[in-house]
Amino acid sequence: MLKTTTKLLVASALVAGLSTAAFAKDKVYKWKLATTWGSTLSPFIDAPTNMAKLAKEMSNGRLDIRVDAANKHKAPLGILDMVKGGQYEMGHSASYYWKGKDINTLPFTTMPFGMTAPEQYAWFYYGGGLELMQKAYKRHKVLSFPGGNSGNQMGGWFRKEINSLDDLKGLKMRIPGFAGEVLAKLGVTVTNIAPGELYTSLERGTIDALEWVSPSMDVNMGFHKIAPYYYTGWHEPATELQFLVNERQFKRLPKDLQKILITAMRVAAYDMYIQNYHMNAVAWAKIATDYPNVKIKTLPKNVINAMKKANDELLVEKAKESPLIKEVLKSQKEYLKKAREWTKMADYKYLEDNL
Amino acid sequence: MLKTTTKLLVASALVAGLSTAAFAKDKVYKWKLATTWGSTLSPFIDAPTNMAKLAKEMSNGRLDIRVDAANKHKAPLGILDMVKGGQYEMGHSASYYWKGKDINTLPFTTMPFGMTAPEQYAWFYYGGGLELMQKAYKRHKVLSFPGGNSGNQMGGWFRKEINSLDDLKGLKMRIPGFAGEVLAKLGVTVTNIAPGELYTSLERGTIDALEWVSPSMDVNMGFHKIAPYYYTGWHEPATELQFLVNERQFKRLPKDLQKILITAMRVAAYDMYIQNYHMNAVAWAKIATDYPNVKIKTLPKNVINAMKKANDELLVEKAKESPLIKEVLKSQKEYLKKAREWTKMADYKYLEDNL
Structure with a gap:
């Protein structure tokens, strides 16, 4: 009996060690x-x-x-x-x-x-x-x-077409972050509005334009029902x-x-x-x-160039920080x-x- | 003694089960x-x-x-x-x-x-x-x-510029697979040559052009030393x-x-x-x-269109298979x-x- 017991003890100890390892691993x-x-x-x-x-x-x-x-x-x-x-x-x-x-x-x-x-x-x-x-x-x-x-994000939904730098002056747009800083330098009045109020703000003309994401996430917001111009992206x-x-x-x-x-x-x-x-x-x-009347638009070349210049200037400032x-x-x-x-x-x- | 032995037996059996699971998992x-x-x-x-x-x-x-x-x-x-x-x-x-x-x-x-x-x-x-x-x-x-x-693959290395459909006729090019079938329809003599012989074949004029991959893998083959025109891709x-x-x-x-x-x-x-x-x-x-003399070229529009037509015809055939x-x-x-x-x-x- 002793022999068997010893065997069992050894086996038990061995397997107990293993099972501890197994538990640790588990x-x-x-x-x-x-x-x-x-x-x-x-x-x-x-x-x-x-x-x-x-x-x-x-x-x-x-x-x-x-x-x-x-x-x-x-x-x-x-x-x-x-x-x-x-x-x-x-x-x-x-x-x-x-x-x-x-x-x-x-x-x-x-x-x-x-x-x-x-x-x-x-x-x-x-x-x-x-x-x-x-x-x-x-x-x-x-x-x-x-x-x-997200891939390329769209430049946003606009109620009016942008044909010149003058069209940006005083434009009220919801566009947060660094892109907002760029547009502010060109005279855009940059605002931030809670997501839940964006549709109504755009519909009522509280804002003239807004940037959200791209079709995948914009479609549920419904902006295409009230803004005919969908501008291509530059900012994200x-x-x-x-x-x-x-x-x-x-x-x-x-x-x-x-x-x-x-x-x-x-x-x-x-x-x-x-x-x-x-x-x-x-x-x-x-x-x-x-909504076949929604038009894809790209900002005019001189507007893009002015935004690039503003962006470069901002980057020079940021680099100093x-x-x-x-x-x-x-x-x-x-x-x-x-x-x-x-x-x-x-x-x-x-x-x-x-x- | 019996009690302890029984305990051990039970413990051993229990832990043996665990360890079998642990072994299976391992x-x-x-x-x-x-x-x-x-x-x-x-x-x-x-x-x-x-x-x-x-x-x-x-x-x-x-x-x-x-x-x-x-x-x-x-x-x-x-x-x-x-x-x-x-x-x-x-x-x-x-x-x-x-x-x-x-x-x-x-x-x-x-x-x-x-x-x-x-x-x-x-x-x-x-x-x-x-x-x-x-x-x-x-x-x-x-x-x-x-x-x-691989991303977009380049159209290949050419010793002569391609300015018209006529330039393709009789052109000897190494380009395997389906793309070779497309070019063959436009009169290109499509050949296959072992990779180790490509450089010499292009250098000696046995072939006029060849398709390999893109800069990452072409650079080691050295084709840019002997062919001045690097055409943009259409086939892969x-x-x-x-x-x-x-x-x-x-x-x-x-x-x-x-x-x-x-x-x-x-x-x-x-x-x-x-x-x-x-x-x-x-x-x-x-x-x-x-090699600043290497020129990036794109095939002329009418050549591209003829290749698209040949490609469409081949796809109609393949679809029947x-x-x-x-x-x-x-x-x-x-x-x-x-x-x-x-x-x-x-x-x-x-x-x-x-x-």
């Missing part, structure tokens, strides 16, 4: 992610939702991330603070929302007259952009990753959202879960770019069919120059013959 | 992947290499895929057969290589005058393309997935490579490893598109600096029409003002 990390977006704001909300689903499936349930939309946490523009403070392990938002808090975070979403989506992804992943973004968020002890690209050629991760929490994850999380974020970001490409194509086909933003803007400018030459001889020339 | 799947590419053919070879690395890291070593380059297995164009036959669990190649074996596999790589990379990814993932590709490979008992996009606007997976082997993987594999393939594919965008920008900057290819070509045509409207008002209009 530890479930329950995380929470806060987004800036409402629970129905597709495709923005789909990026974190798809990311969380992928992470859970790939980890066999060991990395379980709950996504809280803005309607739940009520702090759509408090994402960086909540991730930094640890109330949420992760966030999903757009970096340029924190420009008032930390100017260095401005250039990682998109810049007027800047890179297109493939150019910008190339900059992030192969041209040093991601390293610069991590550098900008380092002081917040937050890791940051590309979180999904490739709006990249961001995933934010509390650095301390990230370091606590086992190596395989870190890799699963990083990969899930990366693929969800790319997917959102492609999803929105699809949604834009479908939504525009619908608008064009239902910190050595890091200066470094980032320089890196973007140099990369854009090189990448655009390729875009020109590849996709642009191809499209010229295939419109 | 089972390592050792797979092999065969690629069409040589071990140094970047970025094509990077897609399967990066995919395998990611799968291994995310699975904590449980999914271990060895990548065999063509120099190892010596059957660069035998990938479908080897995956189908089970010698390799996976392959990485380009679907259009099997058009002689199964015409239905032709349209999933790229088509002349077809979709650009974001349009085509949107078609694959949100427009029904992936389902159609799975349908085409079903009879081979092989699963197929996007495997990395978005060459998507493919991952192939033996269906029976895939089904043997646990659910989490299946998800890890699918995600690793998906992100590696997107990454290759972006990597090549970067490599093209860098390589073109180098060619343009070192099987109900499935007819369905796929129709799906692509309809999707392209819708997606191109968006491309035109978004990236194309933006680039027009920002070249």
Whole structure:
């Protein structure tokens, strides 16, 4: 009996060791992610939702991330603070929302007259952009990753045609952020209005024009019913959202879960770019069919040139605000120059013959 | 003693059960992947290499895929057969290589005058393309997935300028596949020459022109040293490579490893598109600096139109070969029409003002 018991003891000890390891490996990390977006704001909300689903499936349930939309946490523009403070392990938002808090975070979403989506992804992943973004968020002890690209955003809905620089003077337009600063320099009265009041404001003439996103998200707002001119974009050629991760929490994850999380974020970001490409194509086909009077317009060349000049002047000012933003803007400018030459001889020339 | 022994027995049985589960979960799947590419053919070879690395890291070593380059297995164009036959669990190649074996596999790589990379990814993932590709490979008992996009490929290196349709007549050009069929209809003498002999053939005038890939991969071939005209592309606007997976082997993987594999393939594919965008920008900057006499040319409008007509005629013929290819070509045509409207008002209009 003793012999058997000893065997059992040894076996038990051995297997107990194994099972401890198995338990450690099976530890479930329950995380929470806060987004800036409402629970129905597709495709923005789909990026974190798809990311969380992928992470859970790939980890066999060991990395379980709950996504809280803005309607739940009520702090759509408090994402960086909540991730930094640890109330949420992760966030999903757009970096340029924190420009008032930390100017260095401005250039990682998109810049007027800047890179297109493939150019910008190339900059992030192969041209040093991601390293610069991590550098900008380092002081917040937050890791940051590309979180999904909207592609080219439209210039907005206008009730009157813009034929000259004079037409911009006194024009009342809802256009937030850096693009608003550019237009303000050209005499536009830039206002900000809550999303829920935009339609009525445009309909009643409280504003003459507004910028929202692109057909995929504009279609549900209904602006095409009351504004006949849909201007092509110049101000957000490739709006990249961001995933934010509390650095301390990230370091606590086992190596395989870190890799699963990083990969899930990366693929969800790319997917959102492609999803929105699809949604834009479908939504525009619908608008064009239902409202054939909507006209696609491009701002006149001299207006574009004046906006570029205003933009360049603003960039010179921004570059003075910190050595890091200066470094980032320089890196973007140099990369854009090189990448655009390729875009020109590849996709642009191809499209010229295939419109 | 009995009591303790019983306890031990129970504990042992319990823990043995656990450890069996733990062992099952820890089972390592050792797979092999065969690629069409040589071990140094970047970025094509990077897609399967990066995919395998990611799968291994995310699975904590449980999914271990060895990548065999063509120099190892010596059957660069035998990938479908080897995956189908089970010698390799996976392959990485380009679907259009099997058009002689199964015409239905032709349209999933790229088509002349077809979709650009974001349009085509949107078609694959949100427009029904992936389902159609799975349908085409079903009879081979092989699963197929996007495997990395080259982006727009250049039209090729020419020693003489093409100013008219007459200049195409009797022109000796190396251009394989469907694009070669299009040019043959316009009087081009289409030849195929082994890669290692291309440079000498072009230098000695055995051929007048050749198509390879784009700056990233052309730069190492040195064609820019001997051919002054670099024509923009029309024939491969978005060459998507493919991952192939033996269906029976895939089904043997646990659910989490299946998800890890699918995600690793998906992100590696997107990454290759972006990597090549970067490599093209860098390589073109180098060619343009070192060889300032190289001229970017676009074929004259009437030549393009004649090629489009020849292409349309060929597509009508191909569509007759099987109900499935007819369905796929129709799906692509309809999707392209819708997606191109968006491309035109978004990236194309933006680039027009920002070249």
